[in-house]
Amino acid sequence: MAILTTAPAAAPAPDAPAPSRPRRRPSARRRMEGRAFYAFISPWLAGTVLLTLFPLVYAFVISMTNWDGISPSFSWVGLGNYGDVLVDPGTWASLGRTGVLAAIVVPITIVGSLLLAVLLNQRVRGRTWFRSFIYLPAIVPPVAATLTWKLIFDRDTGALNGLLAQLGLDAVDWFNGDAVFGVLIVVMLWGIGGGVIINLAALQDVSAELTEAAVLDGANAAQRFWHVTLPAISPVILFQTITTTIGALQTFVPALLLSPASGAAAITAVPEANQIFMIDVYAKYFAYSQYGPASAMLWLFFLAILLVTVLTFKIGGRTVFYAVDPSEKGR
Template sequence: MSTDQLAGRPTRRPRPSSPAAGTRGRPAGGRLSLRQRRAGAFYLFAGPWLLGFLALTAYPLGYALWLSFTNSDGLSPHVSFVGLANYREVFTDPDTMASLGRTGLFTAITVPLSIIGGLLLAVLVNQPIRARGLFRTLLYLPAVVPPVGAALTFKLIFDRDSGAVNGFLDLLHINGVPWLVDPYARWVLVALTMWAVGNVMIISLAGLQDIPKELHEAARVDGASPWQSFTRITLPLLSPVIFFQVVTGIIGALQSFAPLLIAINPTPAGVTSVPESNYFYMIDVFAQYFANGRYGYASAMLWVLFLVIILITFLLFRLSRGAVFYSVEPESAQTKRRTIGGA
C-alpha cells in the first residue's frame, strides 16, 4: 500500500494513451475536425460567388488596367505599350474634361434634390393618414422600373411631335417645346432622376421609423415646435441614413448612362447625337470604346473615374466626422480586458 493511500489522499490513475495522440487537432480514424468541416462548407457555398467574382469582376478590372497602358483598338492583335500616355490625354483633352464637368454639375443638382425630395415624401407618408400604405406603394413604383425602360418612356413622353407633354401644351394653346435638345434636355434628365426618388423615400422612411417616438413626445411636452423637433431630433438621428444616401447618390450619378437613351439615334455610330448638355463622362467612354475603337484610352478614362470616386468618398468620410451621429459609436480601440484583482 502506498503512502498516499495510508494518508487518505486519492490516487491519480494514468490516462489511457489515445491512438491519435500524435495528430494534434485531428480526431482519430482520419476524420476531419469540426473546423475543417466548417471551412469545407464555407468554400462549398461561397465557391460559386468566388468564381463569379474572379471571372466577372477581378479579371475584367485587371484586363482593363492593362489595356489602359496600351493603344489597343479591340480588334488588332498587335498592341503596343504606351505607358501613361492615355492618362495624360485624359487630363489634357478638353472634350473629356468638359464631359466630366457636365457629369459633376448633374451630380450637384440631382443628389441634393433627390435626398430632400425623398426625405419630404418619407415624412409625409410616415404620418398617421388613411391609405398611407397605398401612397407608399404608388410613390415607390417608379423606382422599380428598369432605367432603360424609364429613359425610353421619358423619350416618348417628351417627344416634340407626338409626346404627351407637348400634347398637353397644345390644349393650352402653347407652342410645343423641343424637350430633347438643348437647352431643355438637361432638365428632362433631372425630371427622370426625380421621378425615381421613391428609392430614397423608402430608405429615409426606414430611418424615420427607427427614431423612438418618446423623443418627439418629450420635446412636445417641453414646448418644442414641429420644426424644432425636426431639426433638433429627426435630422441628427437621421444623419447616418442621409450620409449613406449622399455617398451612394454621388457614386450613381457619376456613373450615369441613361442620358444615352434620351437621344435622337441611340446607337454606337450615332452617339454624338446626344445633346451636348447630356453628353456625360460615361457616354464619352461609350463613344471611345464602340464608335472610335480606342479601347486603351477608354479604359484609362474608366480608371480615372474610379480614382475620382475613391477620392470623393474618402473626402466625404473625412468631412462627415462630427456631422454624422451614430447610435453606437465605432470602437476606436480594443476594450481592455479586466482580470480579477487587476486594474
C-alpha cells in the first residue's frame, strides 16, 4: 500500500522580496472624514495664508525698496534698508527699552501668576469669587484697560494724584519723563489673571500619589512644592514663559495710548521712555512714510523673536519634566 506524503514547502530565498500587499483604496467613509477635516480647518488655513504668510512675504518685498507707501514709483535698494536699520542708534535704543520692559514684565508675570495660583488653590471659603476677581482684568480689552489706567494716572483728575494730595504729597505728571514707563509696566501686569488660571489648572493636575509619597517621606510644604509640584507643572511654566516673552516684546497698544496726545499726533508725542521697538516701527510707517526701513525692522524683529523662542526652548527644555517622554509619543 502506497503512502502519500507531502513535501515540505520550500523556504523563500533570503534575498527574495516580501510579497507586497495590495493597497486598499480609502473607503467612502474615510474620504468623507478627510473632506470634513479639511473643511473644518479651511478657515484657519485661509487666515494663516492671508493674514500671516502673505503679509510676511509682502513686507519682505517692501523691505527691499524705498517705497513711501503713497507714490506708485519706487526703486530697489536690496539689503540697504537692513544695513541702515542695523547702524541706526534709534533702533538699538528702542530695542533696548523693549528688552528692559520684557526683562521686568516676564519674570513678575510668571512668578506672580504662579504664587497667586498656589494661593487660590487652597481650600478656603469663597475661593471661587477670588478666582473670578483675579481673572476678570484678563478679559478686559487692552484698549479699555489702558484708557482706564490713563484716567487713574491723570495729573489733574486722576485718582492716584488725588490720593497723593490727601497724603500731603505733590501731584506727579505720570505721562512725562521716566514715570510713564512705570505706568506702562502697571498696565501690562494688569492682565496677570490669565496666567493665574493656566497655572491653577496645572496645579490641579498634579498627581496626588506623588504628593502623598512625598508626605510619607517627611517632606515639608516647601520641599513638596519644589521637588514635586514645580517639576510637574514645568511644561506649563515653559509655555507661559515663551508666550509672555513674545507678548512683551510685541507690546504696542498700551505704549501708544499712554501718549499725552491723541489721534494722529499720538505717535509722535509718545514719551521717549515709552518709545519701544513697535512704536518706532509704527512711526516709520505712518508718521514718516519710510515703508522700506520699517519693513526691514519688522523682519529683523521677527528673526530676533524666533531666535529668543528657540533659545528658550533649548535652555528651558533641560529643566522641564514630562510625565511621558515626548520622543515616545505617537509610537
